[in-house]
Amino acid sequence: MITHKQRRTEKGFCFKHYYKWILCFSLTLYFLVSFFVDHDQEEDHPLSSSSSSRSNPLLTNPKPKLLASHAVFESKIHDSTLEFSPRRLNIKTDVFNNLKIYVYDLPSKFNADWLANERCSNHLFAAEVALHKALLSIEGDVRTKNPYEADFFFVPVYVSCNFSTINGFPAIGHARSLIKEAIGLVSAQYPFWNRTSGSDHVFIATHDFGSCFHTMEDRAIADGVPEILRNSIVLQTFGVTFKHPCQEVENVVIPPYISPESLHKTQKNIPVAKTKERDIWVFFRGKMEIRPKNISGRFYSKRIRTEIWRSYGGDRRFYLQRQRFTGYQSEIARSVFCLCPLGWAPWSPRLVESVVLGCVPVIIADGIRLPFPSAVRWSEISLTVAERDVEKLGEILEHVAATNLSVIQRNLENPSVRQALMYNVPPRDGDATWQIMEALSKKLNRSIRRSNAFI
Ligand SMILES: *[C@@H]1O[C@H](CO)[C@@H](O)[C@H](O)[C@H]1NC(C)=O
Ligand SMILES: *[C@@H]1O[C@H](CO)[C@@H](O)[C@H](O)[C@H]1NC(C)=O
Ligand SMILES: *[C@@H]1O[C@H](CO)[C@@H](O)[C@H](O)[C@H]1NC(C)=O
Ligand SMILES: *[C@@H]1O[C@H](CO)[C@@H](O)[C@H](O)[C@H]1NC(C)=O
Numbered sequence: 431m432i433t434h435k436q437r438r439t440e441k442g443f444c445f446k447h448y449y450k451w452i453l454c455f456s457l458t459l460y461f462l463v464s465f466f467v468d469h470d471q472e473e474d475h476p477l478s479s480s481s482s483s484r485s486n487p488l489l490t491n492p493k494p495k496l497l498a499s500h501a502v503f504e505s506k507i508h509d510s511t512l513e514f515s516p517r518r519l520n521i522k523t524d525v526f527n528n529l530k531i532y533v534y535d536l537p538s539k540f541n542a543d544w545l546a547n548e549r550c551s552n553h554l555f556a557a558e559v560a561l562h563k564a565l566l567s568i569e570g571d572v573r574t575k576n577p578y579e580a581d582f583f584f585v586p587v588y589v590s591c592n593f594s595t596i597n598g599f600p601a602i603g604h605a606r607s608l609i610k611e612a613i614g615l616v617s618a619q620y621p622f623w624n625r626t627s628g629s630d631h632v633f634i635a636t637h638d639f640g641s642c643f644h645t646m647e648d649r650a651i652a653d654g655v656p657e658i659l660r661n662s663i664v665l666q667t668f669g670v671t672f673k674h675p676c677q678e679v680e681n682v683v684i685p686p687y688i689s690p691e692s693l694h695k696t697q698k699n700i701p702v703a704k705t706k707e708r709d710i711w712v713f714f715r716g717k718m719e720i721r722p723k724n725i726s727g728r729f730y731s732k733r734i735r736t737e738i739w740r741s742y743g744g745d746r747r748f749y750l751q752r753q754r755f756t757g758y759q760s761e762i763a764r765s766v767f768c769l770c771p772l773g774w775a776p777w778s779p780r781l782v783e784s785v786v787l788g789c790v791p792v793i794i795a796d797g798i799r800l801p802f803p804s805a806v807r808w809s810e811i812s813l814t815v816a817e818r819d820v821e822k823l824g825e826i827l828e829h830v831a832a833t834n835l836s837v838i839q840r841n842l843e844n845p846s847v848r849q850a851l852m853y854n855v856p857p858r859d860g861d862a863t864w865q866i867m868e869a870l871s872k873k874l875n876r877s878i879r880r881s882n883a884f885i
């Protein structure tokens with residue numbers, strides 16, 4: 431029940447946030463333009479070559495054809511997912527079986543201090559920041575300020591923002607100790623950790639191998655999920671359908687962070703309205719090694735990307751680019767098919783960008799587990815090509831184009847699938863934060879509050 435008083439405070443809350451938001455937006459826009467859009471998982475990877483310089487946009491980006499009516503397209507986005515007015519979400523606890531989450535207020539060294547670097551809230555691992563902000567922006571309902579009535583406890587530690595001074599990539603070597611320290615703190619100061627050994631505590635792990643907190647798979651596997659986290663729930667971008675040490679913990683696969691503002695901007699600037707008029711047939715931009723390096727027995731993307739380049743580098747139907755380019759989202763918006771091959775890890779930010787910008791994702795990452803399968807019917811909005819079939823990609827895509835492409839494209843237009851992959855602050859109905867709450871509401875048998883109530 432919402433009383434009048436609550437409504438008033440809600441409005442006040444909204445209003446205050448509106449100003450903060452304007453300020454925040456103007457600041458971030460500048461940085462987004464200069465940095466974020468240029469960001470890319472594999473280029474981000476510590477082991478990728480940092481010499482790959484930005485390409486000359488004039489050479490690599492053929493002028494987009496101005497295709498459809500701007501107005502038509504605009505009204506379409508505004509009606510769907512990417513409108514970003516500071517409208518508040520109306521999350522009602524009854525949707526989530528009266529779920530209550532408590533967010534620990536940790537000392538700023540665990541989270542807020544890192545935000546001094548603007549990149550911290552914008553790069554592709556920034557779901558750790560976005561989710562925290564989103565949860566804090568919920569007043570009442572799902573978020574409780576009374577830990578004694580909470581089902582779950584969110585521990586907000588940002589581990590992805592210690593950017594290397596050498597190459598600018600996030601160094602996560604400190605992640606385990608930072609998390610351990612945070613747990614030490616909450617277990618000493620509050621009674622909740624000890625009573626369940628953390629099984630009702632929720633963490634987020636957004637880098638390549640999720641809760642293993644290492645960027646190289648061998649090391650990640652050898653280290654495994656930190657002992658101290660093994661009882662808890664981890665929200666992570668990493669997920670595979672087979673047994674893997676980096677998911678030996680209760681987990682929820684979540685999408686990587688892509689800034690809603692950057693996507694909104696892309697949509698606004700490149701008015702490719704009708705999918706039929708997309709002028710690039712197959713698109714991929716990213717690291718494709720011509721002579722792949724053997725890094726302690728492993729090859730980047732299991733050499734799949736090398737194979738893509740070898741087989742289709744000279745094929746006019748394929749628009750393949752190896753350099754970074756700030757405007758790559760606009761290329762996605764102009765493409766029919768967008769390749770989403772594995773990097774070091776199976777998941778890719780391209781998946782989210784492709785879906786939101788209406789390009790059919792072609793997933794090449796055997797055994798990948800995709801986020802929120804109950805909200806996003808991936809088989810209806812994407813294509814999956816087995817790693818071993820990558821040299822038949824042209825044939826496979828021709829076949830789809832001749833048969834069910836329009837069905838897939840129509841499914842892809844569903845605003846709710848786009849919404850499910852975006853983190854908004856404050857959260858919105860059906861968006862990524864909402865889906866996480868939904869997933870947590872399915873794990874309420876871990877809640878002490880409930881077991882006490884029902885025994
Ligand atoms: C950040 O990373 C560097 C290099 O990996 C490490 O030496 C440093 O301790 C880390 N900083 C924090 C605050 O953990
Ligand atoms: C929780 O357990 C740890 C380790 O046994 C102990 O040091 C700590 O004081 C306990 N916390 C509380 C709130 O009792
Ligand atoms: C890659 O290097 C490892 C040693 O680090 C070696 O055992 C392996 O045979 C090499 N693989 C290939 C395909 O060259
Ligand atoms: C479209 O066709 C491809 C290949 O024939 C198939 O793998 C895929 O499941 C189909 N997708 C839909 C949504 O019908």
Ligand SMILES: *[C@@H]1O[C@H](CO)[C@@H](O)[C@H](O)[C@H]1NC(C)=O
Pocket residue numbers: 875876
């Ligand atoms: C909660 O339920 C799931 C199945 O829905 C089960 O696998 C799990 O063991 C249960 N956990 C507890 C703590 O009872």
